Structure formats: C-alpha cells, structure tokens
Amino acid sequence: MKQLSCEQAKQIDMVDYLASLNHHPQKIHNEDYWYISPLRQERTASFKINRKLSVWFDFGTGKGGDLIDFGTCYHNCSVSDLLKKLTKYKKQALSFHPPTEFGRVMVSTPRIAGENKENSEPKIVVLATRDLCANDLVAYLGKRQIPPEIANRYCREVDFSLYGKQYTVIGFPNKAGGYELRSEYFKGSSSPKDITLIDNKSEQIAVFEGFFSFLSFCTINKNQTAPLANNLILNSLSFLDKSRDLLEKYLRVHLLLDRDAAGINSTQRALNWNRDKYIDRSEFYGGHKDLNDWLIHDRTSLQQSQRLGRKL
Incomplete structure (x- = not known):
C-alpha cells in the first residue's frame, strides 16, 4: 500500500484511532468525545475530540489540532514517521472513514503556511x-x-x-x-488562561489546583469570622512554578492540591523549595482525589468538624 499523504491521514476517524491506542471516551455529548488526556496525567477528562470536525483540544494545556498534530505529539515523532504508522494502521483495517459520514461533509479548517496553529483552532x-x-x-x-x-x-x-x-x-x-x-x-x-488570586490581606496563602476545591474550602470554613488566608487558585498545575515569586512573598504557603500523581508531585516539588514555608495540607482529605471529593463523600465528617470548630 502506498504511504498515506497528510490529507489522507486526516480523514482517519480520530475516535477510532484513539481506541486502537487503548484510549476510550469517558463521556460523549453530541459530536464531542471526552477523554482522560492521552498526552499527560490527569483524573478528570479534559481532552476533547469533536468527531464531526475531526479536531482535538486539550483544555489542560490549551493546545489542539488535527490528527497529524496529535500523532506527532503522542508518538513524539516526525510527520514522516507518523505517516508510516498511520499507513500501517490503515492497512490493518482497524477502521477508516472517508471524508463524508452519513451524507455530511467532514469540515477541516484550512491552515495558512506559517499561521499559529493555536490561533486557528475553534475558540470559546x-x-x-x-x-x-x-x-x-x-x-x-x-x-x-x-x-x-x-x-x-x-x-x-x-x-x-x-x-x-x-x-x-x-x-x-x-x-x-x-x-x-x-x-x-x-x-x-476561555482565553486568556491564568491564575485567580483572592486577596484577604493575609500574610499566609492557601493554594488550590481548581476552583471547586477552593469553593469547598470556603464551604468547610463558612462559619469563620475572618478569612484565614489569601487564596491562589492555579486553574492549571502549569502555573505553580510560574507563581513561585508570588508565593515567596508569604510567611506560610498552605498547599491543598489534588492527590493524583501530578498533584502529589507538584506538592513535593513545592515542599522542596522550602519546607519551613510550604506546608502540605492534603492529609485533611486523605483517601480522596481532592477537597471537593472529600466534601461530597464526607458530609457527616464536615458537620462534625463544623460543630467542633475544626477548620482547614
């Protein structure tokens, strides 16, 4: 079989191709297929394929593209090497779809040479x-x-x-x-992606990975008479290192990151910066993936904590 061209490779159904790599959607909503990202570690599905447009977007990194963009990133290879892999994939007849599906034309956004790929992706x-x-x-x-x-x-x-x-x-x-x-x-x-800082004029700061963990923190401590600390919501773990200069200004930094592999590794990295300043508070929700997961499953514990005046 003659080696596929880039245009031919882009006609391969991305959902079927990911299935051949043993990656399967966690949920499907209309044409959108949501996955645990195959490009990084995570617990909540934030990698989406739009099957109609044959494009993907990873909300954790803000990057996306077509099958060629995905394949070169996933396999860490050149376009030429990827086309060889995709030719073999087609030859094995796992699945191959022509550019029309049930009479509908599969749309592919044209890309101008030298154009920024991120800017050519569909935007919120x-x-x-x-x-x-x-x-x-x-x-x-x-x-x-x-x-x-x-x-x-x-x-x-x-x-x-x-x-x-x-x-x-x-x-x-x-x-x-x-x-x-x-x-x-x-x-x-939505763009631009950045951190959120809640300034309560405190010398201490609590750091959260996502805003539901922050809202859970507020829920647990809702009876407090004064804010315990400033709050930094990273909105992406990639902002932890970028926020180090900000964090260094505080007397104490309380870490309440997720307890998956990425969150634990990030917590450990911050502790290694200065163990007198940075404190791991995730033992409060030990056995759960994050603070919100603890809140959902341990309402009884929350009520007992509030009666006893226990706060994070």
Whole structure:
C-alpha cells in the first residue's frame, strides 16, 4: 500500500484511532468525545475530540489540532514517521472513514503556511455573564455540595459559544479576564488562561489546583469570622512554578492540591523549595482525589468538624 499523504491521514476517524491506542471516551455529548488526556496525567477528562470536525483540544494545556498534530505529539515523532504508522494502521483495517459520514461533509479548517496553529483552532467566545441562577447549574452545585451563596460570591453564570453552538455554564474568573467554565457536561476555559488570586490581606496563602476545591474550602470554613488566608487558585498545575515569586512573598504557603500523581508531585516539588514555608495540607482529605471529593463523600465528617470548630 502506498504511504498515506497528510490529507489522507486526516480523514482517519480520530475516535477510532484513539481506541486502537487503548484510549476510550469517558463521556460523549453530541459530536464531542471526552477523554482522560492521552498526552499527560490527569483524573478528570479534559481532552476533547469533536468527531464531526475531526479536531482535538486539550483544555489542560490549551493546545489542539488535527490528527497529524496529535500523532506527532503522542508518538513524539516526525510527520514522516507518523505517516508510516498511520499507513500501517490503515492497512490493518482497524477502521477508516472517508471524508463524508452519513451524507455530511467532514469540515477541516484550512491552515495558512506559517499561521499559529493555536490561533486557528475553534475558540470559546464568552457572550454574556450574570449572577448564577439557572436551575441546572444550581442543581450541579448541589451535587458538588457547594451552597449557591458561596458560589455566587466568586462565580458567574456564563453564556459562551463554541463550534457555532451556545452553552450556559458556571464561570470562575481569572486575573487576566478569562474564565474556567464548568457544568455537569462541560469542562473548559476561555482565553486568556491564568491564575485567580483572592486577596484577604493575609500574610499566609492557601493554594488550590481548581476552583471547586477552593469553593469547598470556603464551604468547610463558612462559619469563620475572618478569612484565614489569601487564596491562589492555579486553574492549571502549569502555573505553580510560574507563581513561585508570588508565593515567596508569604510567611506560610498552605498547599491543598489534588492527590493524583501530578498533584502529589507538584506538592513535593513545592515542599522542596522550602519546607519551613510550604506546608502540605492534603492529609485533611486523605483517601480522596481532592477537597471537593472529600466534601461530597464526607458530609457527616464536615458537620462534625463544623460543630467542633475544626477548620482547614
């Protein structure tokens, strides 16, 4: 069989190709297939393939592209070597789809030579924001055990568009004007991606990986008369090292990162910077993947903690 060209390779169905690599979707919503990222370690699916457009996007890194972009990154190889692999894949007849599917044309966005690949990807466009009030979002907060009054203090209800469709989700703003976007069926972020700093004029700071852990912290300590510390929500572990200069200004840095491999490794790295300044607080939710997971599964423990005045 003659080696595939790039255009022929892009006609391979990405969902089927990932299945051949033993990566399977965690959930499917219309044309969107959500995966635990095959490009990095994570616990919550934030890698999406739009099967209709035949493109992918990794919300944890902000990168995406077509099958060629994915394959060269996944296999850490050149385009030429990838085409050899894909030719072998097609020859094995695992699955191959022509550019039309059930009479619909598969759309591929043309790319100009030298154009920034990230800028050519479909973008989330925030359309409007307001106080949280949508019933389905309030119900979702309830499932995550976050009181609406606490969520409304820090979050917004956000309308945004993606792939020509409009969605309404919970939005958590960062300091650069972007949002972390969540609902029961969506996880993403709008550009620019950045940290969120809650300044309570404290000499100590608590560091969270995601905003649901931060909201859980607020829920656990909701009866406090004064804020315990400033709060830094990274919104991505990649911002931990970039935030080191900020963290060094504090007397104490309390680490409440996720307890998956990436979170544990990041916590250990920060402890190695200065064990007198950086303190691992994740033992509070030991046995759970993060603080929100503890809150969801240990409501009884939370009620006992609040009666005893126990706080993080």
